[in-house]
Amino acid sequence: MTVELVEVTPTDSNHLPNGAAAAAILASGIGCTAFGVIVVLTEASSDIAGTLTLFQQVGPLSGKVAIALFVWLSAWAVLHKIIGPRQVNLRTTNVVASILIVIGFLLTFPPMFTLFGD
Amino acid sequence: MSEVGFLTVVHGMVFGSVFLLGFSAGLVALYSLRTAWTTPEGRLVRARRLPTYTWIMAASLWFTVLSGTFMVYPTYRAPAPGGTTELEDYPREYLLADSDRAFWHTFGMEWKEHVAWLAPILATAAAFVIALYRDQLADDIPVRRMATLLLCFAFVAAGTAGLLGALVNKAAPIP
16 A cells, blocks of 8 residues: 655645644554564564563563664654655545554554464 | 552552543543634634643653653562562562463563553654644644544553553552
8 A cells, every 4th residue: 555645735825734744643653563563573582582682670671662662763754854844645644554553552462472472 | 668669659640640631631622623613712722732731641651651661660570589489579470470360461561561652652643743733733634633543542552551550560569
């Protein structure tokens, strides 16, 4: 599925183009999915879990969080740069973001990620 | 009450509760911000207040997950010294030591520690959108709808984590 970027001249010159909103919304979905994927990978491999232990007292969760936040903020910065000044198809963006968020919820649900257990 | 016990209370009953209790008012404010339902003056007042409100909600979630992950969670998962038989001071090991209690860790805590982190990401995106588009939220239905949906997703994540945290702490209290 692709996000169609439709250049539409805003009918009200005082209205901001919705690209910045789309970037923030999509990035949050990407961040949620990224976190879910990292959780699955950690469950699937004890080596990865060990690598992600940035703080011993917190364990692999410290690395999972660090990577997920990095992916989220990076995606936001890139998307904001690309589509921020533009008017985009927000309905499609919202659907894609919602799907990504649901994926993130599903992959962080123990019966789901334990399916990939090492 | 121990120091970590106090931090646990602050984590859940202060930081977490700010968002959970404030969510209803924020949702109503956002949902009712419609051109057909408000006067121009009313929209202006609400548009000015809503960003502050939602940024406070997002900040409370960040404080919640950071305090939980880096202040409370280490005590929860601390390993018991070898030969320890009284495991109540080591909640994770206490739960895993009994098959009847293990569920509270393998399901409850595992779900809580992960789903909680989705909440501040979603709430921050919502707060950003609401702040940037505050003057056009009443007219821009897709933007307002998605900001509302993001807040709802954040509430589901935070509410799930909060409920599980309370239940896990009941099964194996933080010492």
